[in-house]
Amino acid sequence: MGNGMTDDLFATLAERFGKRPAQPRSMDNPEGWHALAGRGSCRAFLPEPLESALIETLCALALCAPTKSDLQQRDIIIVEDDALRRRLDALLTEGPLGQAWIAKAPHLLVFCANNRRQRLLHDWRGKAFANDHLDAFYNAALDAGIAMAQFMVAAEAAGLGCCPISAIRNEADTVSALLGLPQHVFPAVALALGRPATPPKQSFRLPLSVTLHRDRYHEDGLPDSVTAYDERRAAAQPYAGQRYTEDFGQASRYGWSEDKARQYAKPERAEFGNFVRKAGFRLD
Numbered sequence: 064m065g066n067g068m069t070d071d072l073f074a075t076l077a078e079r080f081g082k083r084p085a086q087p088r089s090m091d092n093p094e095g096w097h098a099l100a101g102r103g104s105c106r107a108f109l110p111e112p113l114e115s116a117l118i119e120t121l122c123a124l125a126l127c128a129p130t131k132s133d134l135q136q137r138d139i140i141i142v143e144d145d146a147l148r149r150r151l152d153a154l155l156t157e158g159p160l161g162q163a164w165i166a167k168a169p170h171l172l173v174f175c176a177n178n179r180r181q182r183l184l185h186d187w188r189g190k191a192f193a194n195d196h197l198d199a200f201y202n203a204a205l206d207a208g209i210a211m212a213q214f215m216v217a218a219e220a221a222g223l224g225c226c227p228i229s230a231i232r233n234e235a236d237t238v239s240a241l242l243g244l245p246q247h248v249f250p251a252v253a254l255a256l257g258r259p260a261t262p263p264k265q266s267f268r269l270p271l272s273v274t275l276h277r278d279r280y281h282e283d284g285l286p287d288s289v290t291a292y293d294e295r296r297a298a299a300q301p302y303a304g305q306r307y308t309e310d311f312g313q314a315s316r317y318g319w320s321e322d323k324a325r326q327y328a329k330p331e332r333a334e335f336g337n338f339v340r341k342a343g344f345r346l347d
């Protein structure tokens with residue numbers, strides 16, 4: 064184990080969290096962990112497409128991720144058809160919440176939560192499905208998210224760039240129709256994929272004193288910690304612009320907490336619950 068790499072790892076973690084975490088006496092893979100510490104979402108790609116077998120391999124690795132009770136309630140749809148891609152891009156890039164960068168990503172994948180297969184097993188095996196409540200939705204959504212995360216770890220370890228896209232749920236019914244999703248299957252999150260045009264940027268994280276707990280949840284010093292985080296982030300990684308200035312004006316000090324409070328002062332995906340119910344889930 065090279066000390067240089069361990070130093071790099073802890074320097075990167077210190078930069079991210081604002082404080083160097085405790086260092087274990089021994090580590091087997093500081094290089095791999097340094098790559099994890101230094102990762103970042105990618106929204107600018109080289110135009111060249113990836114080999115189809117490479118994407119399929121990444122999907123296989125993603126689907127090796129753990130899955131609730133081995134139920135395997137997630138599927139991945141690789142968007143290959145140009146016309147379909149253009150229609151999805153139109154949904155993702157246009158309108159007030161549109162994200163123009165998505166259209167330039169060489170590949171788009173949709174991670175779907177799939178509770179349908181489980182229900183089919185009940186039909187085929189002549190057993191009632193006695194879990195038609197919120198858990199069915201939650202387990203499938205979590206499975207899809209875990210698979211997406213593992214896809215990103217695998218892709219980023221190979222030098223590829225990815226960015227999750229929750230905007231795929233902005234018009235979940237239209238997306239579902241385009242992808243032919245049946246009842247009890249829904250788009251959980253999409254993923255842009257390609258070779259990065261620029262190295263990833265490491266966005267700062269809340270300090271571990273806020274997000275890491277021992278034995279018991281606490282909020283000790285939370286307002287001060289968030290203010291300090293806002294200031295640290297605003298100094299080193301200022302936002303390019305302020306959100307919703309027409310409603311909230313131009314703030315002289317604009318940090319993470321102001322950005323997030325402004326973001327969720329406007330409804331996002333307020334229809335998603337109705338969509339999920341229409342897709343057959345009971346959420347009680």
Ligand SMILES: Cc1cc2nc3c(=O)[nH]c(=O)nc-3n(C[C@H](O)[C@H](O)[C@H](O)COP(=O)(O)O)c2cc1C
Binds near residue numbers: 228229
């Ligand atoms: C479930 C999920 C959905 C996301 N949706 C979007 C999205 O629609 N557009 C986007 O630009 N980034 C999206 N992201 C990426 C986050 O903005 C990003 O992870 C966060 O800003 C932290 O940055 P980092 O990944 O570079 O560390 C999403 C991330 C997750 C986990």
